[in-house]
Amino acid sequence: MSWGGIIHAFRDRLPLPANAKVITLCEGNTPLLPAPRLVAAMGGDFDLRLKYEGLNPTASFKDRGMTMAVTHAVAKGAKLVICASTGNTSASAYAARAGISSAVIIPAGKIALGKLTQALIHGAKLLPISGNFDDALNLIRQMSNLKEVEVVNSINPVRIEGQKTASFEILETLGQTPDFHFLPVGNAGNITAYWKGFCEAIPQGRRPRMFGWQAAGAAPLVDGHPVKDPQTIATAIRIGNPASGSGALTAAKDSNGRIDKVTDQEILSAYQLLAQTEGIFVEPACAAPVAGLRKAIAAGWIPKGSLVSMTLTGHGLKDPDTVLSLFPNAPSPIAPTLDAARKALGL
Ligand code: F0G
Numbered sequence: 001m002s003w004g005g006i007i008h009a010f011r012d013r014l015p016l017p018a019n020a021k022v023i024t025l026c027e028g029n030t031p032l033l034p035a036p037r038l039v040a041a042m043g044g045d046f047d048l049r050l051k052y053e054g055l056n057p058t059a060s061f062k063d064r065g066m067t068m069a070v071t072h073a074v075a076k077g078a079k080l081v082i083c084a085s086t087g088n089t090s091a092s093a094y095a096a097r098a099g100i101s102s103a104v105i106i107p108a109g110k111i112a113l114g115k116l117t118q119a120l121i122h123g124a125k126l127l128p129i130s131g132n133f134d135d136a137l138n139l140i141r142q143m144s145n146l147k148e149v150e151v152v153n154s155i156n157p158v159r160i161e162g163q164k165t166a167s168f169e170i171l172e173t174l175g176q177t178p179d180f181h182f183l184p185v186g187n188a189g190n191i192t193a194y195w196k197g198f199c200e201a202i203p204q205g206r207r208p209r210m211f212g213w214q215a216a217g218a219a220p221l222v223d224g225h226p227v228k229d230p231q232t233i234a235t236a237i238r239i240g241n242p243a244s245g246s247g248a249l250t251a252a253k254d255s256n257g258r259i260d261k262v263t264d265q266e267i268l269s270a271y272q273l274l275a276q277t278e279g280i281f282v283e284p285a286c287a288a289p290v291a292g293l294r295k296a297i298a299a300g301w302i303p304k305g306s307l308v309s310m311t312l313t314g315h316g317l318k319d320p321d322t323v324l325s326l327f328p329n330a331p332s333p334i335a336p337t338l339d340a341a342r343k344a345l346g347l
Contacts, residue, residue, distance in 0.1 A: 003029045004208035006064050006165040007071065013168070013200065014068065014161055020075040023098045027056045028165055032173045032309070037277040038290070044297045046306040046326060048289035049178070051170055054171065054282055054315030057149065058090035058118060061190060061313045064166060065159030070094035078150035082143060084136030084188065087115030088234045088314055091152050092124035103149075105136040132230060133187070134241045146284050154189030155243050163190055165195025170309050178208045182289035183311040185212035185221065185239030185248055185259060190313065192247025195255065200254040208309065210257035212248055213292035216286075219261040221245055233264045233322065236285035236314065262291035268326065270294060274312075281316030 005024035009015060026038035035048045053061035070091070073081050082103045083089045095102035104119050119126055129136055131185035137153065144151045153222045154160060170175065181198070185191050191212045214222055218230030218238050227240035242248065252259045262270075273281050282290075289310050296302050316323070334340040 004033075005067055006162060010165050010168060012166075015158065016068075016071065017075040020071050022067070023070045023074055023094055024065060024067045025057035025093065025097060027067055028169065030055045030166075030169070032101055032170060033203055033278070033280065035278050035280075036275075038274055039277060041273060041277050042294045042297050044293070044302060045304045046302055046308055048293070049170075049174065049307070049309045050280065051166060051280070051309060051311045053166065053311055053313050054286070058088075058093045059114075059315035059318060060088040060090065061163065061166065061311065062088045062090045063094075064188070065154065065162040065193070066090045066094045066152065068158040068162030069150075069156055070098050070100075071115075072156075072158050073150035073152065074100065076096050076150065078148075080149045081152045082140065082149050083151065083153045084133060084140045085115075085121075085153075086133050086238060087111040088318070089153070092119045092122035095124070096122045098198045101125070103127060105139055107132045107136060107238075110238065112235055114315075114318035115322055133167045133239050134230075137187075137241075137243060153243070154187060154193075160189055160193040160196060160244075160247075163193030164197030164200065166311065167194045168201055171198075171201050174307070174309070176307065177202060177206055178309040179306040180211055180257075180308045181208040181310070182211045182213065182293055182296075182308065184234075184237055184285050184288040184313055185214050186218075186242065186285065188212075188221070188242040188244035188248035189328045190311070191251050193245045194311070195247070195251035198255075207255055210251040210255040211289070211292060212252060212257070213288040213294065214259065215267060215288060216261045216263045221248055221259045222261045232267075234267055234283075234285040234288060235319070236283060237288065260292060260295070262288055262295060264290040266294070268322075271316075271322075272326070275316070280312065282312045283314045283316050283319045284322055286312045286314055
Protein backbone atom coordinates (compact mmCIF):
# COMPACT_ATOMS: atom_id res chain seq x y z
CA MET A 1 0.00 0.00 0.00
CA SER A 2 1.35 3.47 -0.77
CA TRP A 3 2.43 5.71 2.11
CA GLY A 4 0.02 8.53 2.94
CA GLY A 5 1.95 10.51 5.55
CA ILE A 6 2.25 10.27 9.32
CA ILE A 7 -1.31 11.30 10.16
CA HIS A 8 -2.69 8.59 7.93
CA ALA A 9 -0.27 6.02 9.37
CA PHE A 10 -0.63 6.89 13.06
CA ARG A 11 -4.02 8.59 13.33
CA ASP A 12 -5.08 6.51 16.33
CA ARG A 13 -2.08 7.84 18.27
CA LEU A 14 -2.38 11.53 17.29
CA PRO A 15 -4.78 14.14 18.71
CA LEU A 16 -6.79 15.59 15.82
CA PRO A 17 -10.13 17.33 15.51
CA ALA A 18 -12.76 14.95 14.12
CA ASN A 19 -13.19 15.38 10.35
CA ALA A 20 -10.07 17.57 10.06
CA LYS A 21 -8.90 17.92 6.48
CA VAL A 22 -5.40 16.47 6.56
CA ILE A 23 -2.69 18.70 5.07
CA THR A 24 0.14 16.40 4.06
CA LEU A 25 3.07 16.07 1.69
CA CYS A 26 3.36 12.34 2.57
CA GLU A 27 6.09 12.99 5.14
CA GLY A 28 7.59 10.25 7.32
CA ASN A 29 8.47 6.63 6.53
CA THR A 30 12.11 7.66 6.18
CA PRO A 31 14.84 5.02 5.89
CA LEU A 32 16.75 3.59 8.84
CA LEU A 33 20.16 2.95 7.33
CA PRO A 34 22.84 0.69 8.81
CA ALA A 35 26.20 2.51 9.03
CA PRO A 36 28.95 -0.08 9.56
CA ARG A 37 31.69 1.87 7.79
CA LEU A 38 31.11 4.93 9.94
CA VAL A 39 31.24 2.85 13.13
CA ALA A 40 34.43 1.10 12.00
CA ALA A 41 36.05 4.43 11.11
CA MET A 42 35.34 5.62 14.63
CA GLY A 43 36.75 2.46 16.18
CA GLY A 44 33.40 1.20 17.52
CA ASP A 45 31.97 -2.30 17.55
CA PHE A 46 28.18 -2.09 17.53
CA ASP A 47 25.18 -1.78 15.21
CA LEU A 48 24.32 1.80 14.24
CA ARG A 49 21.09 2.72 12.39
CA LEU A 50 20.59 6.20 10.96
CA LYS A 51 17.07 7.62 10.67
CA TYR A 52 17.59 9.82 7.64
CA GLU A 53 15.03 12.58 8.17
CA GLY A 54 16.59 14.64 5.40
CA LEU A 55 14.51 12.51 3.04
CA ASN A 56 11.25 14.10 4.16
CA PRO A 57 9.44 16.25 1.54
CA THR A 58 11.02 19.56 2.62
CA ALA A 59 14.24 17.75 3.58
CA SER A 60 14.01 17.87 7.37
CA PHE A 61 12.24 16.23 10.32
CA LYS A 62 10.09 19.34 10.76
CA ASP A 63 7.55 18.00 8.27
CA ARG A 64 6.25 15.52 10.85
CA GLY A 65 5.26 18.32 13.21
CA MET A 66 4.10 20.65 10.48
CA THR A 67 1.54 18.30 8.93
CA MET A 68 -0.06 18.24 12.39
CA ALA A 69 0.26 21.98 13.08
CA VAL A 70 -1.12 23.12 9.73
CA THR A 71 -3.89 20.51 9.78
CA HIS A 72 -4.94 21.93 13.17
CA ALA A 73 -4.59 25.53 11.98
CA VAL A 74 -6.83 24.91 8.97
CA ALA A 75 -9.40 23.09 11.13
CA LYS A 76 -9.52 26.19 13.38
CA GLY A 77 -10.03 28.46 10.38
CA ALA A 78 -6.62 30.19 10.58
CA LYS A 79 -5.64 32.18 7.53
CA LEU A 80 -2.03 32.85 8.55
CA VAL A 81 0.51 30.59 10.25
CA ILE A 82 3.64 32.12 11.77
CA CYS A 83 6.81 30.72 13.26
CA ALA A 84 10.28 31.69 14.37
CA SER A 85 12.87 29.56 12.70
CA THR A 86 16.54 28.89 12.21
CA GLY A 87 15.29 27.98 8.74
CA ASN A 88 14.01 24.43 8.58
CA THR A 89 10.58 24.90 10.02
CA SER A 90 8.60 23.90 6.99
CA ALA A 91 5.52 26.02 7.66
CA SER A 92 5.76 27.73 4.31
CA ALA A 93 5.45 24.51 2.30
CA TYR A 94 2.53 23.17 4.32
CA ALA A 95 0.78 26.57 4.28
CA ALA A 96 1.11 26.61 0.50
CA ARG A 97 -0.31 23.09 0.37
CA ALA A 98 -3.26 24.24 2.48
CA GLY A 99 -3.83 27.46 0.53
CA ILE A 100 -3.21 29.76 3.51
CA SER A 101 -0.50 32.36 4.17
CA SER A 102 2.68 31.96 6.18
CA ALA A 103 5.17 34.30 7.83
CA VAL A 104 8.57 33.25 9.09
CA ILE A 105 10.67 35.26 11.57
CA ILE A 106 14.35 34.51 11.06
CA PRO A 107 17.67 35.72 12.48
CA ALA A 108 18.97 38.01 9.71
CA GLY A 109 22.00 36.65 7.91
CA LYS A 110 22.15 33.37 9.85
CA ILE A 111 19.95 31.16 7.69
CA ALA A 112 21.42 28.48 5.45
CA LEU A 113 21.00 29.29 1.77
CA GLY A 114 18.81 26.30 0.86
CA LYS A 115 16.35 27.07 3.63
CA LEU A 116 16.00 30.68 2.57
CA THR A 117 15.23 29.59 -1.00
CA GLN A 118 12.52 27.22 0.27
CA ALA A 119 10.69 29.91 2.24
CA LEU A 120 10.92 32.31 -0.72
CA ILE A 121 9.62 29.90 -3.34
CA HIS A 122 6.64 28.84 -1.20
CA GLY A 123 5.60 32.48 -0.89
CA ALA A 124 6.22 32.98 2.83
CA LYS A 125 6.41 36.50 4.17
CA LEU A 126 9.95 36.67 5.52
CA LEU A 127 10.61 38.84 8.56
CA PRO A 128 14.37 38.91 9.24
CA ILE A 129 15.15 40.40 12.64
CA SER A 130 18.33 41.93 13.95
CA GLY A 131 18.61 39.32 16.67
CA ASN A 132 18.97 35.58 17.11
CA PHE A 133 16.47 32.69 17.21
CA ASP A 134 15.73 33.30 20.90
CA ASP A 135 14.75 36.90 20.11
CA ALA A 136 12.56 35.63 17.24
CA LEU A 137 10.82 33.18 19.55
CA ASN A 138 10.21 35.93 22.13
CA LEU A 139 8.52 37.97 19.43
CA ILE A 140 6.41 34.97 18.43
CA ARG A 141 5.24 34.50 22.01
CA GLN A 142 4.04 38.11 22.01
CA MET A 143 2.17 37.52 18.75
CA SER A 144 0.52 34.31 19.88
CA ASN A 145 -2.50 36.14 21.28
CA LEU A 146 -3.35 37.82 17.99
CA LYS A 147 -6.51 36.11 16.91
CA GLU A 148 -5.76 36.15 13.18
CA VAL A 149 -2.65 33.98 13.46
CA GLU A 150 -1.75 30.43 14.46
CA VAL A 151 1.72 29.90 15.89
CA VAL A 152 3.29 26.74 14.53
CA ASN A 153 6.53 26.67 16.54
CA SER A 154 7.13 23.68 18.76
CA ILE A 155 5.66 25.67 21.66
CA ASN A 156 2.49 24.51 19.88
CA PRO A 157 2.09 21.03 21.41
CA VAL A 158 0.72 19.37 18.28
CA ARG A 159 4.15 19.80 16.68
CA ILE A 160 5.63 17.53 19.34
CA GLU A 161 2.83 15.03 18.70
CA GLY A 162 3.72 14.82 15.02
CA GLN A 163 7.45 14.53 15.65
CA LYS A 164 7.01 11.63 18.10
CA THR A 165 6.01 9.40 15.16
CA ALA A 166 9.67 8.97 14.22
CA SER A 167 10.11 6.89 17.39
CA PHE A 168 7.20 4.67 16.36
CA GLU A 169 8.83 4.11 12.97
CA ILE A 170 12.22 3.25 14.49
CA LEU A 171 10.66 0.64 16.79
CA GLU A 172 8.56 -0.82 13.99
CA THR A 173 11.48 -1.03 11.56
CA LEU A 174 13.85 -2.57 14.09
CA GLY A 175 11.32 -4.90 15.71
CA GLN A 176 13.22 -4.26 18.95
CA THR A 177 14.24 -1.41 21.23
CA PRO A 178 17.56 0.30 20.54
CA ASP A 179 19.90 0.56 23.52
CA PHE A 180 20.70 4.20 22.77
CA HIS A 181 19.13 6.96 20.70
CA PHE A 182 21.33 9.88 19.59
CA LEU A 183 20.07 13.19 18.18
CA PRO A 184 20.96 16.90 17.98
CA VAL A 185 19.40 19.38 20.42
CA GLY A 186 18.57 23.00 19.61
CA ASN A 187 15.21 24.26 20.79
CA ALA A 188 14.79 20.75 22.27
CA GLY A 189 11.37 20.00 20.80
CA ASN A 190 12.57 16.97 18.89
CA ILE A 191 14.23 15.14 21.78
CA THR A 192 11.10 15.86 23.83
CA ALA A 193 8.98 14.40 21.04
CA TYR A 194 11.12 11.28 20.56
CA TRP A 195 11.03 10.55 24.27
CA LYS A 196 7.24 10.97 24.30
CA GLY A 197 7.02 8.57 21.36
CA PHE A 198 9.23 5.97 23.01
CA CYS A 199 7.30 6.24 26.30
CA GLU A 200 3.95 5.86 24.54
CA ALA A 201 5.11 2.91 22.45
CA ILE A 202 6.82 1.23 25.41
CA PRO A 203 4.64 2.09 28.42
CA GLN A 204 6.61 -0.29 30.59
CA GLY A 205 10.01 -1.89 30.30
CA ARG A 206 13.29 -0.95 28.71
CA ARG A 207 13.43 2.18 26.56
CA PRO A 208 16.42 3.64 24.72
CA ARG A 209 18.86 5.82 26.62
CA MET A 210 18.51 9.31 25.09
CA PHE A 211 21.78 11.04 24.20
CA GLY A 212 21.20 14.63 22.98
CA TRP A 213 23.99 16.80 21.53
CA GLN A 214 24.36 20.57 21.53
CA ALA A 215 27.01 22.67 19.84
CA ALA A 216 29.62 23.86 22.35
CA GLY A 217 28.95 27.55 21.61
CA ALA A 218 25.21 27.06 22.06
CA ALA A 219 24.93 24.55 24.89
CA PRO A 220 22.63 26.04 27.55
CA LEU A 221 21.42 22.63 28.73
CA VAL A 222 24.96 21.38 29.27
CA ASP A 223 26.30 24.61 30.74
CA GLY A 224 23.28 24.96 33.02
CA HIS A 225 22.21 28.47 32.02
CA PRO A 226 20.85 30.34 28.97
CA VAL A 227 23.54 31.47 26.51
CA LYS A 228 23.09 35.13 25.57
CA ASP A 229 24.96 35.14 22.29
CA PRO A 230 25.02 31.54 21.01
CA GLN A 231 27.56 30.84 18.27
CA THR A 232 28.06 27.76 16.09
CA ILE A 233 28.56 26.80 12.47
CA ALA A 234 25.49 24.57 12.93
CA THR A 235 23.01 27.42 12.44
CA ALA A 236 19.97 25.14 12.90
CA ILE A 237 20.88 24.67 16.58
CA ARG A 238 22.26 28.14 17.28
CA ILE A 239 19.85 28.56 20.20
CA GLY A 240 20.68 29.90 23.65
CA ASN A 241 17.42 29.44 25.53
CA PRO A 242 15.54 26.36 24.31
CA ALA A 243 11.75 26.47 24.64
CA SER A 244 11.56 22.74 25.42
CA GLY A 245 14.71 22.60 27.54
CA SER A 246 12.94 20.94 30.46
CA GLY A 247 11.63 18.20 28.14
CA ALA A 248 15.18 17.47 27.01
CA LEU A 249 16.50 17.30 30.57
CA THR A 250 13.63 14.99 31.58
CA ALA A 251 14.31 12.70 28.61
CA ALA A 252 17.98 12.45 29.54
CA LYS A 253 17.32 11.93 33.24
CA ASP A 254 14.45 9.46 32.96
CA SER A 255 16.23 7.37 30.32
CA ASN A 256 19.58 7.37 32.10
CA GLY A 257 20.98 9.26 29.12
CA ARG A 258 22.75 12.58 28.84
CA ILE A 259 22.80 15.98 27.16
CA ASP A 260 26.32 16.80 26.09
CA LYS A 261 28.18 19.09 23.70
CA VAL A 262 30.64 18.94 20.80
CA THR A 263 32.78 21.67 19.26
CA ASP A 264 32.30 23.08 15.76
CA GLN A 265 35.53 21.44 14.74
CA GLU A 266 34.26 18.05 15.90
CA ILE A 267 30.96 18.68 14.10
CA LEU A 268 32.68 19.53 10.80
CA SER A 269 34.95 16.51 11.03
CA ALA A 270 32.00 14.17 11.71
CA TYR A 271 30.02 15.84 8.88
CA GLN A 272 32.71 14.92 6.38
CA LEU A 273 33.30 11.45 7.82
CA LEU A 274 29.60 10.56 7.52
CA ALA A 275 29.43 11.80 3.94
CA GLN A 276 32.63 10.00 2.93
CA THR A 277 32.10 6.65 4.71
CA GLU A 278 28.36 6.19 4.21
CA GLY A 279 27.33 8.45 1.33
CA ILE A 280 24.94 10.40 3.55
CA PHE A 281 24.94 14.17 3.24
CA VAL A 282 23.49 16.11 6.17
CA GLU A 283 23.54 19.70 7.31
CA PRO A 284 26.03 20.55 10.09
CA ALA A 285 23.51 20.42 12.96
CA CYS A 286 22.80 16.77 12.15
CA ALA A 287 26.47 15.96 12.51
CA ALA A 288 26.43 16.97 16.20
CA PRO A 289 25.24 13.50 17.31
CA VAL A 290 27.72 11.91 14.90
CA ALA A 291 30.49 13.83 16.63
CA GLY A 292 28.84 12.88 19.90
CA LEU A 293 29.02 9.22 18.98
CA ARG A 294 32.74 9.52 18.42
CA LYS A 295 33.05 11.11 21.85
CA ALA A 296 30.89 8.36 23.41
CA ILE A 297 33.02 5.63 21.81
CA ALA A 298 36.22 7.25 23.09
CA ALA A 299 34.71 7.52 26.57
CA GLY A 300 33.70 3.84 26.53
CA TRP A 301 29.98 4.58 26.95
CA ILE A 302 28.78 2.25 24.18
CA PRO A 303 29.20 -1.43 25.08
CA LYS A 304 30.26 -3.84 22.35
CA GLY A 305 27.29 -5.28 20.45
CA SER A 306 24.90 -2.41 21.35
CA LEU A 307 22.10 -1.34 19.04
CA VAL A 308 22.29 2.45 18.55
CA SER A 309 19.78 4.53 16.59
CA MET A 310 20.48 8.11 15.56
CA THR A 311 18.37 10.84 13.96
CA LEU A 312 19.93 12.74 11.07
CA THR A 313 17.55 15.67 11.12
CA GLY A 314 18.06 17.45 7.79
CA HIS A 315 19.58 17.19 4.32
CA GLY A 316 23.02 18.58 3.50
CA LEU A 317 21.84 20.41 0.37
CA LYS A 318 20.16 22.91 2.68
CA ASP A 319 23.56 24.41 3.47
CA PRO A 320 25.86 24.38 0.42
CA ASP A 321 27.96 27.26 1.76
CA THR A 322 29.41 25.15 4.57
CA VAL A 323 30.68 22.57 2.07
CA LEU A 324 32.19 25.23 -0.15
CA SER A 325 33.96 26.77 2.83
CA LEU A 326 35.64 23.40 3.45
CA PHE A 327 36.68 23.02 -0.21
CA PRO A 328 37.57 26.55 -1.26
CA ASN A 329 39.80 25.63 -4.18
CA ALA A 330 37.69 24.44 -7.10
CA PRO A 331 39.91 22.42 -9.50
CA SER A 332 41.04 24.34 -12.59
CA PRO A 333 39.95 23.05 -16.00
CA ILE A 334 42.12 20.57 -17.91
CA ALA A 335 42.34 19.88 -21.64
CA PRO A 336 39.70 17.30 -22.73
CA THR A 337 42.34 14.68 -23.57
CA LEU A 338 43.06 11.20 -22.22
CA ASP A 339 46.59 12.25 -21.28
CA ALA A 340 45.45 15.25 -19.28
CA ALA A 341 42.71 13.21 -17.52
CA ARG A 342 45.21 10.44 -16.61
CA LYS A 343 47.65 12.98 -15.29
CA ALA A 344 44.97 14.76 -13.24
CA LEU A 345 43.82 11.44 -11.72
CA GLY A 346 47.35 10.16 -11.13
CA LEU A 347 46.72 7.06 -13.34
N1 F0G B 1 18.50 19.65 13.32
C1 F0G B 1 17.98 20.48 12.41
C2 F0G B 1 18.36 20.25 10.98
C3 F0G B 1 17.11 21.52 12.79
O1 F0G B 1 16.60 22.32 11.88
C4 F0G B 1 16.82 21.69 14.15
C5 F0G B 1 15.95 22.78 14.60
C6 F0G B 1 17.38 20.80 15.07
C7 F0G B 1 18.21 19.80 14.62
C8 F0G B 1 17.12 20.88 16.52
O2 F0G B 1 15.85 20.40 16.83
O3 F0G B 1 15.04 22.43 17.95
O4 F0G B 1 13.79 20.30 18.11
O5 F0G B 1 15.99 20.57 19.26
N2 F0G B 1 15.53 23.69 13.84
C9 F0G B 1 14.54 24.69 14.20
C10 F0G B 1 14.16 25.50 12.99
C11 F0G B 1 14.85 25.47 15.41
O6 F0G B 1 13.58 26.57 13.18
O7 F0G B 1 14.42 25.10 11.87
P1 F0G B 1 15.12 20.95 18.13
